[in-house]
Amino acid sequence: MAANVGIVLVSHSASLAEGTAELAGQVSGETVTIATAGGTDDGRIGTSLAKISRAVQLADAGAGVLILPDLGSSVLTVRALLADPDDLPGQIVMADAPFVEGAVAAAVTAAGGGDLKAVLDAAQEARHARKL
Amino acid sequence: MPESSEATITLAGDLHARPAGALSVAAAKFDAAVEVIVGTSQANAKSVLAVMQLGASSGQQVTIRATGPDAGDAVAAIIGILAGATKAGD
Numbered sequence: 001m002a003a004n005v006g007i008v009l010v011s012h013s014a015s016l017a018e019g020t021a022e023l024a025g026q027v028s029g030e031t032v033t034i035a036t037a038g039g040t041d042d043g044r045i046g047t048s049l050a051k052i053s054r055a056v057q058l059a060d061a062g063a064g065v066l067i068l069p070d071l072g073s074s075v076l077t078v079r080a081l082l083a084d085p086d087d088l089p090g091q092i093v094m095a096d097a098p099f100v101e102g103a104v105a106a107a108v109t110a111a112g113g114g115d116l117k118a119v120l121d122a123a124q125e126a127r128h129a130r131k132l
Numbered sequence: 133m134p135e136s137s138e139a140t141i142t143l144a145g146d147l148h149a150r151p152a153g154a155l156s157v158a159a160a161k162f163d164a165a166v167e168v169i170v171g172t173s174q175a176n177a178k179s180v181l182a183v184m185q186l187g188a189s190s191g192q193q194v195t196i197r198a199t200g201p202d203a204g205d206a207v208a209a210i211i212g213i214l215a216g217a218t219k220a221g222d
Contacts, residue, residue, distance in 0.1 A: 026149075026150060026153075027149045027150055027152070027153035027180065028153050028157060029153060029154060029157055031157075041143075088174075101181055104180060104181065105179070105180055105181050106141075107153075108153050108156045108157055108180040109146070109156075109160060109178075110190075111153075111157045112156065112157045112158075112160020112161055113160060113161060114160060114177070122179070125179070126181055127180075129181035129182065129185065131185070
């Protein structure tokens, strides 16, 4: 069976990233690698280029990696990483999507065998999903 | 004309996040287009957020309708998931 797309959740908060990964993992049946990069290197609220880079390496199984940032400087830090892709595995894309809904939609689509474009589309379509 | 298939089940539990996820993961593995129909609402089975938004609950009738080359297998697989997954109560 072909590898699934991996997912990286980037949050200012380690516990937010881990909790979202836990939820998305449960809903998608625990078959997709969801790596987290939450907080700064010394455990404060913020983002870390080194943590994101490690998470991307962890999530990559050969089918590409989707990165989902939470807010503001998460986006900027991911952009900084993607600007210098030499040390990174093949295909990596960043999703413009709500954090929880995007993570769940992306994980389910990846678990169903969707390719990187399908996983990105699923995450980004989450912007239009209504809760009520 | 593409093959189409349809079946209806009465839910034994609410269609919460985990069974919705299992349903969408299964639906994604078929080429057929698959719809989940509850009352007057319908959702693309391959979109977990759309399935969750249906808010289908215990006792409601859910119809699975598929169109495509593997429509029959898709309906059977998803009805099987709904029969099993919604019993757990989560």
